[in-house]
Amino acid sequence: MVKHIHHFLLIPELRCLEAKNGFYSESFIISSDLSNFTERPIALRWYGYEHLNDREVIEDVGNYFGLYPLLVEDIVHQNQRPELDDPGQLLLVTVPTFSWNPERMEVTRKQINILWRENDLVTFASSEKDLLEPVRQRIRRGKRSHYRDLHPDFLFCAVLDLLVDQHLDFLDEIRVSLILMEDTLSEKPDPQLLQEVYRLRRQMISVARVMPSVRSLVGELYDDYSEWFREENLMYLRDVQDHSQQVLEFVKADREILSGMIDLYLSLMSQKTNDKMKVLAVISTIFMPLTLIAGIYGMNFQHMPELGWEFGYPMVLLFMLVIGIGIGWFLKQKDWF
CATH class of the missing domain: 1.20.58 (Methane Monooxygenase Hydroxylase; Chain G, domain 1)
Structure with missing residues (x-):
């Protein structure tokens, strides 16, 4: 027993959520116990690995589910482009995540990988914050029938929808900071603040390069992998596609605000020079x-x-x-x- 506990503490935990006939259970397992869990008849298993700090665990999970070594590398090495891989009887989706630090005026990029095989769903998250906890909370509350009677395709859509909605939240947070910066800039043009605007603009260019790929990924799922989803759940995938389009519009709006701030600064400085002249x-x-x-x-x-x-x-x-x-x-x- 002591040996098992010591082994359990040394290896990072996989959070396992099982659901069947409206009931669910949660537990923590180690990678070597995957075979024991997957042999049990169940409607859905969701394995969550929140901290990618042990390559061996990721390789064990990847090998167990039949991932190619290159796909395992994509999970281990972060900041991959959004992509959809179909190595056979499973899907692997890579979705970027972003967080905004208003104090440091800095964008941090991470990623979440979603592995789907039959009734098993595995999520690999590199963020210190558990971004998928809202989905687990909905499952625990079970207020909607879809969350009481879980199926892998619906859970896949729910996780994907949450990640895309978090892109909207991220952009909303940036917009609040942009409005404050714009007000400060209009009252007192400051070269240091202009440098912050330029730095944020470069970061937003990186975000803008990624977001179209997210929309393309969701569109590819809807167009080419619709057989993986039950007909009543395709509407949720379509909703995710609409949200991803909205993300693109928000990114464009934020970039226009940044460009407008630069133009505003130059205009104010020109006006200030004209007043002196x-x-x-x-x-x-x-x-x-x-x-x-x-x-x-x-x-x-x-x-x-x-x-x-x-x-x-x-x-x-x-x-x-x-x-x-x-x-x-x-x-x-x-x-x-």
């Missing part, structure tokens, strides 16, 4: 005639009547003041400042 132009316009008058009376010719006049100096100053005020009033009337 306008002030300089107003000052120059006012002092040009005054400089001309000062230049004329600074030539020191001997025969200049005003130079010998007792009130010449104050009259010239008064004349320059009147000209300056007059030009300023004229420019004010023209809305120059």
